[in-house]
């Protein structure tokens with residue numbers, strides 16, 4: 727018997743994007759934010775920026791696939807799930823946008839791909855404050871998202887994780 731689940735492409739994108747985003751949140755907070763803006767930071771910043779843009783592309787691909795592919799049966803609390811997923815996508819896009827604005831406004835792009843020096847500190851730029859706040863909001867939303875998934879799996883017992891490729895949920899158990 728087959729399971730009710732998202733398409734393979736959606737599952738692959740979900741987990742790839744999740745791994746990327748968690749990596750960026752952890753390394754951004756614990757490594758990048760604490761490094762002084764010397765030339766040694768440029769490699770780290772370039773890596774962060776490229777992975778960040780990739781995460782943004784994956785979010786857009788996810789939204790397109792969700793619109794094009796047939797919808798899955800509604801879950802218990804479908805409205806909350808939809809709002810939560812929309813908020814997650816929006817906060818990631820805000821991170822990419824504020825990151826890009828920060829690079830442009832601070833002139834860091836010329837340091838990453840040219841020979842200019844980095845600005846003394848990113849903290850004086852408004853997009854940096856937005857990026858920092860958005861990263862904390864993203865952490866809170868992701869924590870909520872994981873708790874909601876566990877609530878479904880172990881309390882509602884609707885086999886929700888299987889929809890995202892973990893385990894199986896036989897049709898009829900929904």
Ligand code: HEM
Pocket residue numbers: 736740743744745747748788789792798801807811812814815818868871872875876886887888889890
């Ligand atoms: C950075 C981390 C994450 C983000 C940004 C994220 C985002 C999303 C989004 C936007 C959806 C809606 C489906 C879609 O449009 O493709 C979704 C679904 C889902 N996610 Fe995540 N996710 C993350 C991490 C996780 C983790 C760690 C778990 C494991 C507990 C998880 C479990 C699920 C499940 C089970 C669904 C399916 C929900 C349903 O069928 O309605 N996600 N996620």
Ligand code: HEM
Pocket residue numbers: 747750751752753754755756758759760761771774775776777778779781782818821822823824825826827828829848849854857858859861
């Ligand atoms: C999903 C996408 C992204 C995530 C999750 C993310 C996450 C983070 C986090 C957590 C921080 C540290 C914030 C703090 O502790 O206050 C940070 C800093 C930063 N991010 Fe991102 N970021 C993303 C995308 C981008 C992009 C696309 C760019 C550039 C185009 C970018 C450029 C920066 C810069 C320049 C800093 C500042 C480092 C500093 O203050 O020294 N980020 N990011």
